Amino acid sequence: MAHADSDIPNFRYSSALAQDIELRWQHYWDSHGSFEAPNPAGPLGDRAAVAGRERMFVLDMFPYPSGAGLHVGHPLGFIGTDVFSRYKRMAGYNVCYTMGFDAFGLPAEQYAVQTGQHPAITTAANIANMRRQLARLGLSHDKRRSIETTDPQYYRWTQWIFLQIFNSWYDTSANNGVGSARPIAELISAFEDGSRATPDGRAWSSLSKGEQRSVVDDHRLAYVSEAPVNWCPGLGTVVANEEVTADGRSERGNFPVFKRNMRQWMMRITAYADRLIDDLELLDWTDAIKTMQRNWIGRSEGARVRFASAAGDIEVFTTRPDTLFGATFMVLAPEHPFVALLTTADQADAVAEYQSVAKAKKDIDRQDATREKTGVFTGSFATNPVNGQQIPVWIADYVLMGYGTGAIMAVPCGDHRDFEFARQFGLSIPAIQQPPASWFAERNIAESLDTSTWPEAFVGDAVYVQSANADGLELNGLSSVTEGKRLANEWLQARDRGHGTVNFRLRDWLFSRQRYWGEPFPIVYDELGPIGLPDSSLPVLLPETESFSPRTFDANDEFSNPESPLDRLDWWTDIDIDLGEGTRSYHRDTNVMPNWAGSCWYELRYLDPTNTDVLVDKEVEQYWMGPQGDGHPGGVDLYVGGVEHAVLHLLYSRFWHKVLFDLGHVSSKEPFHRLFNQGMILAAAFKDERDVYVDAASVQEAGGQFTFEGKPVTREWGKMGKSLKNAVSPDEMYEAYGADTLRLYEMSTGPMDASRPWETRDVVGMHRFLQRIWRNLVDEETGELRLGAAADIDTVRLLHRTINDVRADMDDLHFNTAIAKMIELNNALTKLGACPHDLAESLVLMIAPLCPHIAEELWSKLGHTDSLTNTPFPVADPALLVSENTELPVQVNGKFRSRIVVPTDATDDQVRAAALADDKVIAALAGATPKKIIVVPGRTVNIVA
RNA sequence: GCCCGAGUGGCGGAAUGGCAGACGCGGAGGACUCAAAAUCCUUUGUUGGCAACAACGUGUGGGUUCGAGUCCCACCUCGGGCACCA
Known part of the structure; x- marks a missing residue:
């Protein structure tokens, strides 16, 4: 940091001085454990230090350690949580704030396969690099609490939670009908003592051992089942619904995904569907995210109705049982098992052909709503239960096997799809509701119940017509759909033709992957099925092997079969162990858990990272995450992360947390009480004439035109990253300005929840601000403090207004405006x-959360010998927030014409008089008599003439 | 198609229904310098005017109000989510 050869003062706040200060203070914080937060009990316990302080658990969505390293877009949220944590510490809170790494999963494994390096090695190197880059930002993490999901001491507990889920069932009658997970042992006892009937009604003791096992396994919250799953040959594994994009490809790698029946592990998340929706009410999340979760879970109320047919009852799900009188045909999904039974000989060829065409289509093609309706008649009929009518049964690919029952009753007059289908194939469309006059008027047609004049189906509340039978169901004249549904459901239920029910879009969570880099299942098999290993055998270590590459296939090879890398390791898969029947051989489960497993519960482990007895001590969990008063669900006080996890991580982790809550392991109903979605940092990306991205850093701008190596390029805005060649490394910013400037810049460019473009040339503004603060307090030539005498009253008032505003802004995460106000103060x-x-001192303490290094340096120059980490944040004196006189703008007829200065405590009449006496007001009135004078105290005066 | 957001200077953005454009970048002018960089000072919504000042101005069109960027209605554009879900 020698400036001997230049004329820059030796103690100017330059990038070199900033780096010197930053590294020194980072070392100080590390060596003093400045950010270690005490627990109320356990290994990190310090009861005395906890006493009398409110808790604050601040959490970032932990990062995935990729090989590319960080760019300046990554730490936006981390800086925000750090500023907030530092502010809350100074405001007296006990703040739990740390960071771990989500390190298992496909990206690390794909990278390992590409490089030939074992994922354990590349993952460790990536984590080390990421820790280094993050450390340089000066984040105030409690480093004792950091975890890595790949650490056996961590995934031991991931496996333990899996076993808890495996060893539980969902008792829908528990907790006043809300339902609750309960230990599977309680289910077995209930079967044994007869208090719960077996599925087929036989006595428990008369079931064979295999039958008993199978009955119990069918109830588990984690279970193996043969079901349609998403098979991704390009990745060599199955993936969850949530990991498949709208166009039927894998979110990772963008490979085609095929629906195939396979035996896989599932998690019974659907048991929690209602609670996952209902408890959103308790959360401080944005409506956008809540809506996304509600849509994903997709709750719809309706009824199951059974239509008699030659193949037996065809069960359908409908949200409109009140429209049964309008059901004039049925449609089965082409894959429906009844199709074979219902198809008549003369329709057999047409049906077979349609089925094979449908099968060849990907889901994405079948779900294109704009496509013309296609379908084939099976040749058979079914009986409409409300009127005995024989209605034709068709198959069509707009009905999906995966939703509801894979069969629908078609009500063409009241459903757009059924209407189109009926028109397409000339099926009858009787009206069962009288649409209002406005409906006809909007469509420019005469009012009529002759649907051949209708351009489309009518959907909504309207009077029912032609909706009655001789058997007591009478809807005619009713106009309430709610009431119609209720009557229809009652009628169906009484005659055992159906019942009201709730259907969900949410499917059970496909939990197994045929890959290497993940948590092994703590499961072995005997000839009857899966057996959970005892807790004492945890962790089940991921076996060491150089043969970690998954067997992948041609991405389009739909009929290939997954092969787990672990399956190749005979020495590992076959195990001799005593599970209560004496030592004998078992075969291990060779799947691994998905990426999401480790992130489903990591916030709990931060609380008690070294506990070897339980995943988290109950008292510790209660302290950091327990409910805060009536109606509060408990959970992390502030969780910050990107919106991209709205339905994956945030749904899965809520589910796991609720299971742990039901089983009594945690006191909080929800893991994340307040969720805040930070925006993304965007950056300019440039394409040349071949549409290829060029290195953004080398693009020149002149007069609004952009060129790269002399050739014109076009600009677009996108997410910062390698693929757009527009990443800016934080290392460059540390070098040019230091970490405090980078932190301040990122916080100043906009509100935390907004995405904003990165502009390297703007960063200097925040550097200048820090230079000016420094220069106001420190002599640039000598490095000594240069302070003055007492300030005038106006400056003191400005200080207190600033303190007041900055506190409010910090509490609301409005760091950009807090910075603006501190700049104003400093400019004064x-x-x-x-x-x-x-x-x-007040100024230094106020900037400390945002730019902690320079603040510590100035704090020590001001004569303090220890860190300001826990020094109280300045408090405004209310008496100094008001001054004797106030300047008020005066409007005449709504236009601002002048300003008057009045005593702050002036009465409205005094303000009125002062306004009317003002020269400019008199001029603006031009002799007119005021009709009305509105005084808004402390704000404005409006004279209406 | 349905459901959410958001449209403010050249740019990022500020504004409990009460002086639109805080703060920063950029631009213009100046100081320092042999010069440049860095730094500092002044200025900067648009139009007209030497100026005081005036008119206009928050996507478009209406409305509510003493007063609207802010509230209501309709529309336009952009971003996001869901989508043949029965």
């Missing part, structure tokens, strides 16, 4: 020429 100090000591 610059004009003052010299800063008094007490004012300097």
Whole structure:
């Protein structure tokens, strides 16, 4: 940091000085454990240090350690949570704030396969690099609490939670009908003592051992089943519904995904569907995310109705049982098992052909709503239960096997799809509701119940017509759909033709992957099925092997079969162990858990990372995450992360947390009480004439035109990253300005929840601000403090207004406006020429959460010997927030014409008089008599003439 | 198609229904310098005017109000989510 050869003062706040200060203070914080937060009990316990302090659990969505390293877009949220954590510490809170790494999963494994390096090695190297880059930002993490999901001491508990889920069932009658997970042992006892009937009604003791096992396994919250799953040959594994994009490809790698029946592990998340929707009410999340979760879970109320047919009852799900009188045909999904039974000989060829065409289509093609309706008649009929009518049964690919029952009753007059289908194939469309006159008027047609004149189906509340039978169901004249549904459901239920029910879009969670880099299942098999290993055998270590590459296939080879890498390891898969029947051989489960497993519960482990007895001590969990008063669900006080996890991580982790809550392991109903979605940092990306991205850093701008190596390029805005060649490394910013400037810049460019473009040339503004603060307090030539005498009253008032505003902004995560106000204060100090000591201290404490290194350095220059980490944040004196006189703008007829200065405590009449006496007001009135004068105290005066 | 957001200077953005454009970048002018960089000072919504000042101005069109960027209605554009879900 020698400036001997230049004329820059030796103690100017330059990038070199900033780096010197930053590294020194980072070392100080590390060596003093400045950010270690005490627990109320356990290994990190310090009861005395906890006493009398409110808790604050601040959490970032932990990062995935990729090989590419960080760019300046990554730490936006981390800086925000750090500023907030530091502010809350100074406001007296006990703050739990740390960071771990989500390190199992496909990206690390794909990278390992590409490089030939074992994923354990590349993952460790990536984590080390990421820790280094993050450390340089000066984040105030409690480093004792950091975890890595790949650490056996961590995934031991991931496996333990899996076993808890495996060893539980969902008792829908528990907790006043809300339902609750309960230990599977309680289910077995209930079967044994007869208090719960077996599925087929036989006595439990008369079931064979295999039958008993199978009955119990069918109830588990984690279970193996043969079901349609998403098979991704390009990845060599199955993936969850949530990991398949809208166009039928894998979110990772963008490979085609095929629906195939396979035996896989599932998690019974659907048991929690209602609670996952209902408890959203308890959360401080944005409506956008809540809506996304509600849509994903997709709750719809309706009824199951059975239509008699030659193949037996065809069960359908409908949200409109009140429209049964309008059901004039049925449609089965082409894959429906009844199709074979219902198809008549003369329709056999047409049906077979349609089925094979449908099968060849990907889901994405079948789900294109704009496509013309296609379908084939099976040749058979079914009986409409409300009127005995024989209605034709068709198959069509707009009915999906995966939703509801894979069969629908078609009500063409009241459903757009059924209407189109009926028109297409000339099926009858009787009206069962009288649409209002406005409906006809909007469509420019005459009012008529002759649907051949209708351009489309009518959907909504309207009077029912032609909706009655001789058997007591009478809807005619009713106009309430709610009431119609209720009557229809009652009628169906009474005659055992159906019942009201709730259907969900949410499917059970496909939990197994045929890959290497994940948590092994703590499961072995005997000839009857899966057996959970005892807790004492945890962790089940991921076996060491150089043969970690998954067997992948041609991405389009739909009929290939997954092969787990672990399956190749005979020495590992075959195990001799005593599970209560004496030592014998078992075969291990060779799947691994999905990426999401480790992130489903990591916030709990942060609380008690070294506990070897339980995943988290109950008292510790209660302290950091327990409910805060009536109706509060408990959970992390502030969770910050990107919106991209709206339905994956955030749904899965809520589910796991609720299971742990039901089983009594945690006191919080929900893991994340307040969720905040930070925006993304966008950056300009440039394409040349071949549409290829060019290195954004080398693009020149002149007069609004962009060129790369002399050739014109076009600009677009996108997410910062390698693929757009527009990444800016934080290392460059540390070098040019230091970490405090980078932190301040990122916080100043906009509100936390907004995405904003990165502009390297703008960063200097925040560097100049820090230079000016420094220069106001420190002599640039000598490095000594240069402070002045007491400030005038206006400056003191400005200080207290600033303190007041900054506190409010910090509490609301409005860091950009907090910064603006501190810049204003500092600019006022610059004009003052010299800063008094007490004012300097207040300013330094206020900037400390945002730019902690320079603040610590100035704090120590101000004569303090220890860190300001826990020094109280300045408090405004209410008496100094008001001044004697107030300037008020005066409007005449709504236009601002003048300003008057009045005593702050002036009465409305005094303000009125002052306004009317003002020269400009008199001129604006031009002799007119005021009709009305509105005084808004402290704000404005409006004279209406 | 349905459901959410958001449209403010050249740019990022600020504004409990009460002086639109805080703060920063950029631009213009100046100081320092042999010069440049860095730094500092002044200025900067648009139009007209030497100026005081005036008119206009928050996507478009209406409305509510003493007063609207802010509230209501309709529309346009952009971003996001869901989508033949029965």
